[in-house]
Amino acid sequence: RADLTAVPLLLVSAVGELGHLAVELLRRGAAPKACEAAARKLSVGVETVQHGVEGLMYLLTESSKLMISEMDFQDSIHVLGFSDELNKLLLQLYLDNRKEIRSILGELAPKLPSYHTLEWRLDVQLASRSLRQQIKPAVTLKLHLNENEDLTTQVLQTDPSTLLHLIQQLEQALGEMKTNHCRRIARNMK
């Protein structure tokens, strides 16, 4: 709130600039050079600009997070005692950027390692030091996982019958989606 009191001290047109900076901060992280440039343009201290931008950013993320309606947003900022024009600008800023902010916030949740790709090869062992004249097929798998931008790999080896069992289990799991129970829940989610 203290940060936002800085906002009306600046020209109303400057809110557009600060709003833009706030959204950029969300998208990419801090941009000190951009803040300095804005501070020079508006002839105020860099600190003021930074506080203003951070305040706006907090206002936008909290509102987008809770997906509050126009009415509620207007009631909330009314408390700050800004001019009507400023309130309208802030509301517009919120509505314009809400969707994007929500998608950025959605990506911040912690994630389990996710599937990236799977390499495989089929080999047949024909002989070993201890035993000649064999026929032993083996499937070697290299599972590539994406763990928060880190690529990790897991090497696995199996024989064809275990692989068939694995495939059967996975197909059964997929088949679960078609049961009445799952369908009912999926319908209720929509």
Added chain:
Amino acid sequence: QRFRFCGDLDCPDWVLAEISVLARISSVKLKLICAQVLRELLGEAIDYEKILKLTSDAKLESGDVKAAIAVLDFILSSAAKHNVDGESLSSELQQLGLPREHATGLCRSYEEKQSSLQDSLRAGSLRLSRLDAVSWRVDYTLSSSELQEVGEPLVHLLLRVQRGERGEPEAVPMAVSAEKFRVLLAELKQAQALMKTLL
């Protein structure tokens, strides 16, 4: 309906959709774009600017250009993967709605590069580790703290193993006594003889 170039499976929906995009490009330009995609599959850099120029006539959006490259990439690498000859590929693509001229041009480019493509795919197949280099040294131990006159040869082996695709090869040093080394050599020679019978 099953297609050989899809590994005897159904053709994926997205491929079917993008084939209609390919039909909008002239068959001559398509052959040139094909050549670019083949270069990329063979490990050289793709000239995206050139492809943009070639597709400018057909007035494709940037999304369509990328989709066209993706579908060509799929068709060519999948056909090579399943060892499909040019004729069969051409007829299957025509069944999917690609005009005859386009299909013929595409398949001619494919046939030229088919074996290089397959070699490149073979080289890129999963390998857990790779022997990079072997170096050796034979020493003669004169004496030790345990025994004054030892008088035995000793082999030092240094294997450089490449684990994974990136990074420096790992050095695996080992010292092998004369008898152990004889056993090692005999076993490896037997394995080599077995490999020769398969070649």
